[in-house]
Amino acid sequence: MKHQENQVEQCMDHDALIRSNFSSLPEDLISLILSKTSTRDACRLSVVSSQFRSAASSDLVWESFLPSHYTKIISRCNKHFASKKDIYISLFRGIVHIDHDNKVCRYNLRGKVFCGLDSKNLTVTANHPRPNSWFILNPEASSYLTVNFGHGFNIKGKVDTGLLSPNTNYQVCVCYNPTEVKGYNSNEFSSSCPPITVSVKLFKEGKIVKTSELRINLVMTDTRSSFRLQEVDKWTDLTVGKFFNNTRDFDAVEVSLMETKRLNFYKGPAIKFYGIGFRGF
């Protein structure tokens, strides 16, 4: 009797051997396997079968693809995300608006955060303001602000470094466009455009820890100089500084662009500022 039972069991085992089929693996094991592939694999393999699709969309899989730092960004975002996959796609293949739409963040493929401050996030002051003439905030298209030379402007943008990838090299870039302004042709504009001082200040608990300064001419930027100039569709993307984001030594970084030399003209040539970006690499 005992012997027979064993035989039956063995038959069942034999059947199971033949039926061995990866689609009969429990779903969490398939998820675990997919979490060890790549995002591309996980997405592609959701087409294999309904079980793979379900396993491939699980949070277990996508959590493993997200850098642990991502919660710092998501916690400052108003949007509701349906799943970890949704978060991944938004951060790595799209862009996420945070702090009440004042900043944008995304990850590059190396998993480093890019943070952009758009023009709404920049503060503008002038040493020699003249009423109604020194800068224009574009009310209808707030995607940039126009600043005239000749008034000693100072544009500042600040971000807490906790938002950026820790222990990562960062480039600071300024996105802008010189504009044609009535009464000034571009030749005159470029020859008379004064250099601007760009400073990158690192803060710890409100105190400046480190400052680096550069003087640049936003119009006559020489591509041979140490600055990297990139022509993007809409604007010029100029790298104006770099720092290593050591979150232990500082907690905020501030970039300012100052017109240090006063020109005789005002209402004159202008720069359209689209924003300041912090690019991890």
Next chain:
Amino acid sequence: MSSSSTTTTTTRLLMLKASDGVTFEVEEAVATKLGAINNMVEEEGSEDLICLPNVNGKFLGMVLEWCKKHANNNTNSDKGNDEVNKWWDKEFVMDLDQNTLYHLLMAADYLSGTELVDLLTEKVASMIRGKKVEEIRETFKIKSDFLPGQEEEIRKKNSWAFE
């Protein structure tokens, strides 16, 4: 000097009985590398015979072989052993055919051998990486159960992964 201490310690032996009646006598320290057995030992205390109706003897043997190697290599905890374990793990999964891999994974999962599950899922992942959907279906003999048009829809939604 108590140089003989290592040889005189008596280790408790457990009997593990697989679904096909095959039994294995293993040291407790080896068997408890498996979370499920560790729980049973803690709960049942004195029971020395443990029946495992969901695991076939062939695969239970392989799981225990893995446990034995890791239990032995872990006793002297110096860095060189990590390398030995890694090398041994590599050998262990290298020539596994798909069928064995599947059953071993099911057994390791059932017995809560977390480290072994990690090792085996990594092996399966390496077979999947970069493969086309059709290749995966063929390799693992999986039939698509999508309705007509449904697959196309999912492809469209994840189009970037197919570029």
